[in-house]
Amino acid sequence: MVKQGPPPHDYVTCRHCRKDYRAITVLHLRRIHGYEGDHPVLDYKRRFRLKTAMCSESRQKIGEAKEVFWARQGRHWVRRKVIAEIRRLHRAGESLRGKSVPIRLYMAARRHFGTWEEAVKRAGLDYEDVTGVRRWNREKVIEEIRELADRGVSLSATDVQRRFPCLFTAAVKRFPYSWSKALRAAGLDPAAHKMPRGRWDATAAGDWVRRRVAQGRPILARNAPRDLQEYARNRLGKSWTDFVESLGIPYPGIKKRRDWTESKVLAEIRRWKEGGHTLRQAEVKRHYQALLHQARKFFGSWDGTLAVADI
DSSP, X not given: OOOOOOOXXXXXXXXXXOOEESBXXXXXXXXXXXXXXXXXXXXXXXXXXXXXXXXXXXXXXXXXXXXXXXXXXXXXXXXXXXXXXXXXXXXXXXXXXTTTSOHHHHHHHHHHHSSHHHHHHHTTOOHHHHHOOOOXXXXXXXXXXXXXXXXXXXXXHHHHHHHOHHHHHHHHHHSTTOHHHHHHHTXXXXXXXXXXXXXXXXXXXXXHHHHHHHTTXXXXXXXXXXXXXXXXXXXXXXXXXXXXXXTTOOOOXXXXXXXXXXXXXXXXXXXXXXXXXXXXXXXXXXXXXHHHHHHHHHHSSHHHHHHHTTO
């Protein structure tokens, strides 16, 4: 009697030795083909881009065995029970992302409905609303960009990529391959939303000055980094002196101004004292050199100026 082989399509062929088996097993891969990793079957499937390494009949038997096992545990999943459990999780405020739900529910949903998304939809729920997973198209990208613009959110490519990575990825995919193209499609000028190059912004520049003052270090123009001075001049439209004083810090150097008078010097000394500052010459020289210079110019000495000011 001739021994019959397995029925058509009820086997898988090893991609290495071209022999037919019910399944490509760990033992086969290790002994015959020298696989050494912890997961030879996964490595085999990944190498040949295969979804399975087992024949359809074997997969069916394993599926049936699982059904029997869960039935004995009182956890047998039918379509109605899958839908009911999804709705229960939703009412309880639980996440319905595929990675967050119990694995048994997730696998049962895929077995009965093909995908987790389809199971959620069969439960009468909007997949995007309940999972937060958006299915982006060009219109949704444009809508989201305009919403962020209305809220005053920075739309520079760097900020969006950092804070809204899903939007950025969808935008450069739907408008290949440029964030600027997505901005133009939303009716916005990309040039107006570019992040200025360099290490300085208003916060960093102000922090540099305040930190130097707190450390008792000079903040004269000659002590400031060149690119910081350029930032103040080109981006803020202020001279270094004006920038420092815009922070509420009197510029300690000689300011390039022609409006000093005797009365203004005396008034500035009184204002400086009312602000809680010491009038010792060394301290004034450190923190407000321009005032000291003008006092000597008009009154000959700092002490003479204080006498005239009746201080």
